[in-house]
Amino acid sequence: MDRTFSALADPTRRAILARLKDKPGLSVSELAQPFSLKLPGMMKHLDVLSDAGLITRTKAGRTVSVYPSAGPMREAMEWLKRYERLWTVSIDRLVALVEERSER
Amino acid sequence: MTSLPSVTIVRRIKAPPARVWAAITQPILMMQWWGPDAGPTLDAVADVRPGGRFSVVFRLLNGDEHNPTGIYREVVPEKKLVFTWEWPGMPERESLVTFLLEPFDGGTELTLIHEHLPDEAARKSHEEGWRGLLDKLPVFLGDAQWST
Numbered sequence: 001m002d003r004t005f006s007a008l009a010d011p012t013r014r015a016i017l018a019r020l021k022d023k024p025g026l027s028v029s030e031l032a033q034p035f036s037l038k039l040p041g042m043m044k045h046l047d048v049l050s051d052a053g054l055i056t057r058t059k060a061g062r063t064v065s066v067y068p069s070a071g072p073m074r075e076a077m078e079w080l081k082r083y084e085r086l087w088t089v090s091i092d093r094l095v096a097l098v099e100e101r102s103e104r
Numbered sequence: 105m106t107s108l109p110s111v112t113i114v115r116r117i118k119a120p121p122a123r124v125w126a127a128i129t130q131p132i133l134m135m136q137w138w139g140p141d142a143g144p145t146l147d148a149v150a151d152v153r154p155g156g157r158f159s160v161v162f163r164l165l166n167g168d169e170h171n172p173t174g175i176y177r178e179v180v181p182e183k184k185l186v187f188t189w190e191w192p193g194m195p196e197r198e199s200l201v202t203f204l205l206e207p208f209d210g211g212t213e214l215t216l217i218h219e220h221l222p223d224e225a226a227r228k229s230h231e232e233g234w235r236g237l238l239d240k241l242p243v244f245l246g247d248a249q250w251s252t
Binding site for chain 2: 005079080083084086087088089090091093094097098
């Protein structure tokens with residue numbers, strides 16, 4: 001999961017993912033175009049995203065198509081949801097407990 | 105550094121820091137509030153000193169029992185409590201829980217921070233805050249068409 005968050009910490013990589021969400025299957029050069037990135041630069045970003053499991057790449061002839069993959073993102077969201085629920089409920093109960101004890 | 109996912113909760117409590125401190129460090133009191141739903145807290149261990157062991161066992165309303173454990177890292181009575189957090193059976197590494205207590209208007213301002221701990225690679229590559237990223241996540245998650 002650390003890889004997911006570190007991959008997403010970069011604004012360009014987030015923009016790449018946003019673009020892929022709208023247009024899955026774009027080629028690497030199509031992806032690079034609006035970011036005015038050279039291909040090697042784009043490849044580096046894609047490697048990071050790929051290592052984090054956020055994208056998959058398939059090759060057909062000379063064209064590499066890029067697809068987004070939501071699994072790791074879901075895992076990250078699960079972490080947040082689990083702890084938000086745990087702490088929100090627990091702290092509410094903690095507050096009720098100590099405020100009640102104070103009034104006595 | 106707050107680039108990693110973290111949960112922060114701030115609450116103003118009408119009780120002095122000493123009372124809040126007791127509630128987060130005395131097992132008999134911890135058992136009265138710790139848990140994500142109205143299910144019972146079955147056990148609490150709090151050896152409140154750096155290196156001491158932390159453990160709570162709670163049962164959810166659906167019958168599942170959970171046992172987060174950890175080690176106290178920093179103990180400043182009535183001010184600050186830091187301990188590691190491992191949740192066996194959950195797909196994650198160690199994380200870190202911090203309670204901060206500040207006197208406030210006769211009561212206490214309590215800040216709870218639960219941070220996912222980074223590995224070394226993640227630590228190096230963080231460039232911006234987690235908050236901005238959080239705004240974007242629902243956008244990514246909202247589309248069921250994604251391959252997984």
